[in-house]
Amino acid sequence: MAVYKLVFAGPVGAGKTTAVQALSDIEVVSTESVATDETRRLKRTTTVAMDYGVMRLDNGDQVHLYGTPGQKRFDFMWEILAENALGLVLLLKGDAADPVADLRIYVNEFRSFIDQTGLVVGITHAEAAGWQVRQQVAREMQSLGLPSAVMEADPRSRAHMATLVGTLIHGLDPVRAGAPG
Template sequence: MATTYKLVFAGPVGAGKTTAIQSLSDIEVVRTEASATDDVKQLKQTTTVAMDYGLMKLASGDQVRLYGTPGQKRFDFMWDILTENALGLVLMLRGNAPDPVADLRTYVKEFREFIDRTSLVVGITHSDQGGWETRRLVAAELEALGLPPSVMDTDARERSHMAQLVKALIYGIDPFNGTEAH
């Protein structure tokens, strides 16, 4: 019998959550986009207001449900709803953001209870502008927060990049108790 898994993608506006899910999904992605307002308009024309949903079909017959959270704090009520019964969190950060480490701290704080029960992996998009130094700083901050430094540069448009990120998340799950191995 096929098993269904659930993963959640979170991160700031413009980090690539919707694009990542589109890259991985084997079905048309369900998107809840609205016209961007405020500061978000400077980054992109639309933004997720409830969730993105995609489905990855594995060769084994198993399926992975992919849920993307809104990046704006004002929609954070969706974060708890979407993380319910999920295996782990894929945190997407923009390497070209003014302070990716501050973004990391914000999202780890918001999702900490969930992360402590499950697993976390961080994907840095737009890394051509942030480079190796951003990845090093994010990894160091993860360790300072008591979390494994599971971080990699990624291109959300590339299915193979996103698949590696998902594999890294799954490898971080302890099969004996369903939580992250520290």
């Protein structure tokens, strides 16, 4: 049995906790706390350390899922959670004021990790944003020299999240990812 680790990152309210819950075959370990800053205008609770779940694959392998906090003040957790992970699932809110700016922020923060592993981007809340957001994000990823694996995704849907995870895993370079040869 192989064990893999993936990290979910993105801004507050993008659906990281929900995505980990949708994928996990165990009860999710969550560090949700009542929001006490400007985040409370967006949602009542927020992740302050991480979310953790396990997805069991049909072949017996396991994917350990780590959701990062979305707030910059908890960014010290981002590097800790990314350690030894195979790649990054970046969730962006399609209805945010500037999803492309959010992309830039997270790519800048995780760039060395992304360059060593892999990245896939899921646009959440896409029904309110329209398909243009996906196009804008894909164009920006190309301008940043990143593969443009961008898709609309509902974090509540196990199938949508499994497609993101599968896209990330299948796009990894097995030598860089440390997969058995």
